[in-house]
Amino acid sequence: MAEMAASPSAGPPAKSSQNLDDVMLAMDVVDTLRHQETLVSRELGEEDRNAQLLQRLREIYRGQGIEVPDRILQEGVQALKEQRFVYTPPGPSFARTAARAWVNRGRFGRMLMAIMALLGLGWGAYQFGVVEPARQRVAQEQAQVERNRIELAERLPAALEQGHEDVLREAQVPAARERAAQLLADGRSAISRGDAEGARQAINDLEVLRADLRREYALRIVSRPGEPTGVWRVPQRNPAGRNYYLIVEAVTPDGRLLSLPVTSEEDGRTVTAPKWGVRVSEEVAMQVQRDKNDDGIVQRNRLGEKRRGQLDVNYLMPVLGGAITQW
Structure with missing residues (x-):
């Protein structure tokens, strides 16, 4: 009696397992057909293709030592025709794009970091190689202009007059005094037109003339x-x-x-x-x-x-x- 009572409760699980095996076999048939592209393309295009295709499938599985019922083979052929067990990827959409971006966030993050690093290096090189030298040149030019302005307004005129006086104190011949007067005029002209370098040259020439006069x-x-x-x-x-x-x-x-x-x-x-x-x-x-x-x-x-x-x-x-x- 115990055994008779146990039998009804064991029936449904066996049927569920059998159905799962059939599905798995059908999927395997579809997979086999999908990997036999030449066979499928030739047999499905001819008359009596179903019978011939079933016969080929029997031979394939028997060669592997597997006995597959015709019901399962027919179900697999029909599933292949109906494109069952075939995954069709979804079309382009914002959700799909967002999902792919999230899945690949690690790779995209590394790429983004690399791009940011390259941009940072490029920016730094540009700043230190182009912008900063140009800024320094402009600052130096401005500083030189300011120095020239101050020198032209104060130091150079005084140095020019002092140099001329020093030469006159040493000169004992008219030629020396004439040369000093010419250098004084050249220096004053340079100062009037804002030529600091010309004024410095006139002052230097006066110093050379004075040294020559002092030499014996x-x-x-x-x-x-x-x-x-x-x-x-x-x-x-x-x-x-x-x-x-x-x-x-x-x-x-x-x-x-x-x-x-x-x-x-x-x-x-x-x-x-x-x-x-x-x-x-x-x-x-x-x-x-x-x-x-x-x-x-x-x-x-x-x-x-x-x-x-x-x-x-x-x-x-x-x-x-x-x-x-x-x-």
Whole structure:
């Protein structure tokens, strides 16, 4: 009796399991058909296609050791035709887009962070590589304009007048005073037109003129052993002639040797030289040479003198005015 009572209650679960197995088999049939695209496309396009398709399906499952009832095979074929067990994705919509964005938020977030980082780097590079240098240049230009304005209004005019007065105190020849007056006029003109650089140049030229006026030295003919006292050169314009030069150096009253700017008549270049050649006549050159030949020393070794307050050298021997810096 207990067994008879238990049997009715076991019936429904077995039927439910059987129905689930049928559904699973039908889905497997559909999946098999879907993976046999050549078979489906050929058989479904011919007469008696259902019978032939069922026969092919039986052979496929028997080859796998599976016995599938014809009912299930027919249900699978019908399901394939009706597109059952086929997932059709929903069409485009805002909800779908929002859902996909939420699902992919991690990847989008990383991409967004990378883009923001690149934008930040680009902005920083632009700020520090373009904007900031341009701002600094503008600030420097404005500061220079302001400095020039202040200098043109106060410092430069005072420095110009002071430089002119300093030159006049040293000048002992009209040429020096005339040169100072010209530089003063140039500086005032530069200040009036707002040319700070031109005014500074005039002030600097006045300082150079003052230093030149204060300088005093003697031009001494070199007569040390192993060094030439004089040289001669064949001029390019007169291959048949000769130019004679005495080698000299500038010596201060306290015995210091000076290096002075000298312009060579051979190439027109001006260099600061400790020794140079002064062109003289052949007669003067031979006279100095005979002086040296007597005892190896040039007794009359002073070619000229530059006194304080003067611009030019006062020559004690006749000279022809040219000079060389190499021999």
